[in-house]
Amino acid sequence: MKSRYNYRVYPTIQQKTLLSQLFGCTRVVWNDALNYCQDTKANGETYPGFNHLSKKFLKEAKRSDARNWLKDVSSIPLQ
Numbered sequence: 001m002k003s004r005y006n007y008r009v010y011p012t013i014q015q016k017t018l019l020s021q022l023f024g025c026t027r028v029v030w031n032d033a034l035n036y037c038q039d040t041k042a043n044g045e046t047y048p049g050f051n052h053l054s055k056k057f058l059k060e061a062k063r064s065d066a067r068n069w070l071k072d073v074s075s076i077p078l079q
Contacts, residue, residue: 025073032057054079 011019033053040048048056058078061067070078
């Protein structure tokens with residue numbers, strides 16, 4: 001017989017703030033990568049690989065002044 005567990009998480013106010021910041025950053029990176037993939041497919045090119053997307057949207061975005069706030073969160077969820 002398989003067991004099933006339900007967990008409920010009650011984050012503190014500080015944890016809620018950090019989680020919302022993390023989820024907002026992942027949403028921005030995901031949307032940028034999705035738009036880039038759709039544009040490359042529309043131009044008849046093949047989909048870019050993980051290394052290309054990681055270099056383009058994480059490394060370059062963290063170095064730019066407009067997306068400097070991506071440094072505030074961990075890079076692992078952004079990948």
